[in-house]
Amino acid sequence: MSNMNSETVRPLLKVYFIMGSVNCTEDPIEVLSEAIAxxxxxxQFREKxxxxxxxxxxxxxxxxxxxxxxEHHIPFIVNDDIDLAIALDADGVHVGQDDEPASSIRERIGYHKIxxxxxxxxxxxxxxxxxxxxxxxxxxxxxxxxxxDAGEVLGTTLIRELRQQGISIPLVGIGGISIDNAASIIAAGADGVSVISAIAGAKSIKEATAHFVRNTTQL
Known part of the structure; x- marks a missing residue:
């Protein structure tokens, strides 16, 4: 991918699918294919x-x-495993608070990665x-x-607070997100939702993903 910055990343966060083999009841390749469709x-590849x-x-x-x-021009991000991201030349990484800071990761993976x-x-x-x-x-x-290892449930309060404090960086809501509550996260000020089980565990993965696309599109 070409050089990424916050504004090029923002639209990519709309329906952000996170998955590893443990989240799938079917072949992970098939699950991802359906979600792409x-x-x-x-x-985000999260094998934990x-x-x-x-x-x-x-x-x-x-x-x-x-x-x-x-093949489908979808950015591929690795969760936590910086060495794996480097080995794959992945499009970026996602890290938690217990991992190394973004500043040192940037030096390791390059300045054009997410x-x-x-x-x-x-x-x-x-x-x-x-x-x-x-x-x-x-x-x-x-x-x-x-x-x-999920922490205390925050609701949409923190998203609203960050926006009220003038934080304009792209935000994606994570944790317990369903088709029914996705729109409330966008309404609070997020740019998208990140989803694991509501897509990976859906009866129709393609249909569930399409619902999320509709529910996160601001009219």
Whole structure:
């Protein structure tokens, strides 16, 4: 991808699908194909949790998912694993508060890659922006079963607070997001929603993704 900045990243956050093999009941390649067909805008490979692939198996799956994204011009982002992102020449990384800061990641992966940072407070958001994040993942908005380490549920309060404090960086809501509550997150000031189980676990992945696309489109 060409050089990315916050404004080129903003529209990509609309329906941000996060997935690893542990989130899928079907073949992950098929799940991602269906989500792409439904109109998802950005993909994050997150291979974590009980039964997650490691080593060569993780790398192989990542390569296959990345190739699928490339064929459809969807940016491919790696969760936390900076070495994997470098090995794959991924389009970017997403890190949490316990990972290395965006400033040092930037030196490792290059200045043309996307960096997203999870933020749970105004202070964390300000620090991430100072460190050079392109976007912030704000949450958990609602209770979630997809992450064992999810923090206290924030609702849409923090998104509103960040916007009221003049923070204009792209924001994506994360945690417990469903088709029913996606529009409320956009209304609070987010640019998009990041979704794991509401897409990966849907009966029709393509249909669920398309619903999210509709529910995050501001009229």
């Amino acid at each position: 439904g109109g998802m805008t950005l993909f 949790g009980a039964g997650a692939l490691i080593g060569e198996a993780k790398l192989t799956l990542a390569r296959e998912l990345q190739q699928l994204c490339q 960096i997203g940072v999870s933020a749970h407070t105004l202070e964390e958001a300000q620090q991430a922006i100072q460190d050079g994040a392109h976007y912030l993942g704000v949450g958990p908005i609602f209770p979630t079963r997809s992450k064992d």
